Amino acid sequence: MTQLILEQALNGLQFGLMLFLLAAGLTLVFGIMDMINLAHGSLYMVGAYLAAAAVAASGSFVVGVLLAVAGTAVLGALLEMTVLRRLYTRDHLSQVLATFALILIANEAVRMVWGDQPALLNPPDALSGPVELGGFSYPAFRLLIIAVGTVVALLLYWVVACTRVGMWVRAGASNREMTEALGINVKRLFTLVFAAGAGLCALAGAMLGPLLAVQVGMGESILILAFVVIVIGGIGSIRGALVGSLLVGVVDTLGRALLPWLLRSFLPGEVAANLGPALAAILIYLLMAAVLFWRPAGLFPARG
Amino acid sequence: MSEPLLNIVGVSRHFGGVHALSDVTLDVVAGEVHALIGPNGAGKTTLIHQISGAQMPDAGRIEFSGADITRLSMHARVAAGVARSWQITNIFGRLSALDNVALAVQGRQRDWGSSFRFWAPVDAEQPIIDEAAAWLAEVGLAGRESTLAGSLAHGEQRQLELALALATKPQLLLLDEPMAGMGPEESERVVELIEHLGRRVSILLVEHDMDAVFRLADRISVLVSGRLVFTGIPDEVRAHPEVRRAYLGDVDA
């Protein structure tokens, strides 16, 4: 039983860390520019496709992933400078509409380039099997995801918490005007943040691609999760995004694993089997509603 | 003096570590113009917020007409007879001046459902329109009925704001710097209006223009750093050394 819980906790951690890669960029974009970017998930999709293409072309997983991250970051910067920048001063509804339009365009563009069928992206052969972890075996690639996610999360934490750029980002999130009045080119800072966010999306796409599927529309469902994460964490807060991600990852995984089992102990099998997955799927939304009910601005409100 | 209309007992309010109000006790009696003065950031507006219901105090009690209103919502306090104006003009910029006041009139008809009417067009409700026009005339905005509130001059907007508060027919009017940003003539008109009103409603007045304050107020309370330093009639306030040092002159600092 402890092994099971340990394994599930690792699963939750792995899922949560990947969510964090997506949520980090989203929450900063949202926090600094007060911009709802529905197309964030499209960057994740494009990043995964680029990774699939680059891994296939280069024959190396690492090189492919790095190329995809760089390519998506450049793409993100271009997108920010051409379209998104013009939306910052607009109301939320316009942003929703415009970035929704971007989703449609991105999906079709990917379809035109790579076709309707899912793209093939496999983990490196060395990591395709399990490794022994004191008594049970765990997929090596998932361990790699945890490692990469942890390193990136720590790196990001270091950048945001300890570097001057990180201070500017935090300052920009809480008071853009004052940040500018102190000499920071927030516009350029933001392009940088956006590009970094896009790069993180691509990293998440490249790491999750072999596990899930690289296909058109993969960005939308995970986008909703990323929004849930940043709303729980408090918009604009990196720390909030990390806590929110891990919370959602663990709650979702443990919910899926334990709820059916819990329900079965006091409900008839058929009902439990029906209700279990449903409740597990609802669980994170319940979590979000509960958090917002008691903390209407999330756990770590950035504005203050 | 008669029984106080408004009774504030030991009200405190803090934001994070900042104590905006500490143990403030103050009353306003019926028919009185009670001025509240003090430097910026002393907590005057915060106190107005506590009384109007925009914020709830952390500690203390607020009574109005003998009833405890400390935890009532803002709209319930309006219904009880407390109206306010804002330091920064707070009107409906995209509605006509008349529509602005008509809303206040309509809101006063408090029998449940008065504004939950879904069919009859409001534009046909002559009594509301007539009364709204009368209020506009009262504050000196006759002839400006159909102008969009947002395009009124600054002083006119302040007058409209007063009309909005008055049209709720309050017993107590909370005026937060009604003359802010007004020219001398406009200020004079507002002072006259308040003098005129002072007979009908009680007023708690926050104002920086000391001439107006000393002319209008029956009593003056001085707030410094969230604490009530002194309450008294104008002459006492003028003579009070601590008040002079804390607020009026800063001369011997």
Add this chain to the structure above:
Amino acid sequence: MRLAAVVSAVAATLAVSLPLGTSAHAADKVKVGFLSTLSGPGAGLGVDIRDGFQLGVKHLNGKLGNLPAEVLVADDQQKPDVAKQEAEKLLKREKVDFMTGIVFSNLMLAVGPQAFDAKTYYISANAGPSQYAGEQCNPFFFNVAWQNDNLHEAMGKYVQDKGFRNVVIVTPNYPGGKDAVSGFKRFYQGKSEEVYTKLGQLDYAAELAQIRATKPDALFFFLPGGMGINFVKQFVAAGLSRDIQLFAPGFSADEDVIKAVGAPMLGMFNSSHWAHDFNNPENKRFVADFEKEYGRLPSLYASQGYDAAMLIDAAVRDVKGKLDDKEVLRKALEAKRFKSVRGDFKFNNNHYPVQNYVLRVISKDVQGRVTNKTMSTTFSNHADAYANQCKMK
């Protein structure tokens, strides 16, 4: 003012779109509405059915029953409401003579009534819901594949025969999944634990951990399309394949899945009514030409699409192109005057096939490719369990 503008806009747009719908129904050709899942995670299956169907039409020189064939392809995006809209277009605007192509049972159940109302024959090349096999059987519905339960039943029988007694069953939480469980358990008598996932789920970490904790000796899973691909990959990556024998119905272990997963699938058993190594002339031609045309081995979906084209061809030929007499057409369809690539089969009273089911194992063929190899016959002339509830007149 703006209303007038809106009117003119609506009128203008309608004017643009109306002529596009103009295509009078001609008796000199056969129109087939091919509605299938062509995008999204389940797209691989729809694409295979489509390619199989079109290969069939190509083998028939672009004709069905000696009439020029017009195949109108539409994508249901695996969404019931999209499927209904597209079906409505095909039925009402295009007035097709036959419908085919749907992969998933839930879409079939959504679209079926529309086709039946329009008195249009639906030739299912995959979806075989129990409803249409039993009480709701319909003269306008024919299935050239199987009833949902059949492959699961075949696998259940084999697992039972081989003496496994502690099995975990993994299926999505939707009616097709429930059918799979009941089908499997109709012939498997041992202990079983069922794990239900979300339909469309792609990450099975939580479920795999549960399975590891349960320590079964065998695992039977039915996860259509991309779900199965991910499951097998993650199952192997988690190291579970060393202790647990995998079983699946043929559609979770066919070429589409093998192509995506590869070597880890070696040694996996599955059930099917067709395999590309079936030794009959029709099948040899089909498999060879399919490989030549599309550069990959056909899956059982492709074989079903091919058979659907052959069934329509035979029936239209039978009635000599007189498609308006629905009764005669139905008799012709029921007669099934063509040779199937799976060998012989016949229609039951509920228009579902009575046929053989075989056991396949995934292994390397002579060219070193990982693919299915037929082992033995599990069921002969097997019908479905619902046929006796069907009171088709």
Add this chain to the structure above:
Amino acid sequence: MGGALYRQSAQRRWAALALLAGLTVLPLLLQAVGHEFYVSFVSRLLIFALAATSLNFVVGFGGMIAFGHAAFFGAGAYTVAILMENGISSALVAWPLAIAVAALLALGIGLVSLRTRGVYFIMITLAFAQMIYYLFISLKAWGGDDGLSLASRSTLGSLPLSNDAVFYWVVLACLAATLLLLDRITHARFGRVLQAIRENESRMEALGYPVHSYKLLCFVIGGALAGLAGALIANHGQLASPSLLQWTQSGTLLVMVIVGGVGALYGGVVGAATLLLLEEVLSHFTHHWHAALGLALLFVVFRAPHGIAPWFHRRFSRSKKNEAPRE
């Protein structure tokens, strides 16, 4: 008195009646030229127009950006389907119940959600809608992932609703009645209060209005009307599909509203018509019509930022005086 919109009411009334008349004879015209298919298509369009209009009431008039409107749309559809499953097929029972169920749901969700504002309101409404969605797809009794098929359309007296043209007229009547109702509401006391709340919520509170109650009621009315639209869409396709409840459905409705014009009476109608017609026309020309639609939407964002209905209004209306300055 009143706004600039109101002065044109006579003109508007005539235009509305002309449009109504045109739409009324449309099925006959379509049948005459042999395009019955489009009767069903236009019905669907009108139903979505109704759904989008109901959302526009919440977003445009109530000032609440709700991202979970699909919950009410779907709830209406499922109410009809579940009642049908249990042998109740009368529209006179099922449709009002669909409205009531959606309204109740909106009341519950609104009570909790209105505690938050801005982006958090957007997200909490989305969260509730997702809960409803997952609840429905997991309950086998209500069709699960398959949705619930209706054996037939509802019965409405002696009206043969199974006839597409008749059904179309019923839908048209529902939409027309809804628009009339909303037009009256926006010009009645309640509507004026909503308008003022949208502009300056705290001032309204300080005039003695229980702002929360008004917003909640607005939310409930919007939800109820979406329930009606849901009842109609279930009848239209004879299917209550879980995809009606999905967040993408909420998104589509919201996009319709924004495209049509937030806060414009006909915004929802124009938006639904624009989107569905674009979809219909574009998908004829290109397999990649989604991209074309995306570009069209970007055009709206940057060229007609207040939506198409107001854009038309500005383009074709001569009276521009009294347009409120933007602050």
Add this chain to the structure above:
Amino acid sequence: MKSLLEITGLEVAYGQSQVLFGVNLSLAEGQVATLLGRNGMGKSTTLRSLCGLSPAPAGILAGNIRFGGETLGNWTPDRIARAGIALVPEGRQIFPNLNVRENLVAFAANRRAVAQPWTLERVFSLFPRLAERQANMGNQLSGGEQQMLAIGRALMTNPRLLILDEATEGLAPLVREEIWQCLARLREAGQTILVVDKYVERLIRLADQHTIIERGRVVWSGSSAELDADHGVWHRYLGV
């Protein structure tokens, strides 16, 4: 004396309502000047325009702002800041999610290679209380500490011109006095300063020259001695 800052005929509007109707102001290197007037008369708008904050640059209808020989025109706020103007804004605007130390070092710069630049240590020696509260978040400070931090934060950019908008507003008299002392020391160090505040007597002692704005127009300007001599001006324009 060559002037560092030269504002001529500045006219500014918020949307459709004009707020400034031709403001002139000039300030020489090393000078301390004030901008006086009652609330809502355009002082803050003048300062904001100077710093490139809204409504500027779009709201600038006419006029010219020259700083250090360059015309600011439609420069962005960050460029103006890098050119050497630092603002201590009304309401302090401390970053609540940065701690005291971060608030200071985040924007530290010595763009003109001043020989003795402001450093963390110098700011801490100017305001010892900040040193004690280094690790506290911005929103955990008292009003006076926030004000000190806002001044320190501006100084860390080593500005040529330091602007203070209502820096003593809402402070207790003792704390206010501390701020005045600090400004006096900065003045001695040669810092050019532009102050908006309302304590005329205190400002006369601190500053060299004064400008009074009434309804968006300059109505009076002159030296400390001139202002000291004309109490009528106080009364007329400042309500004192």
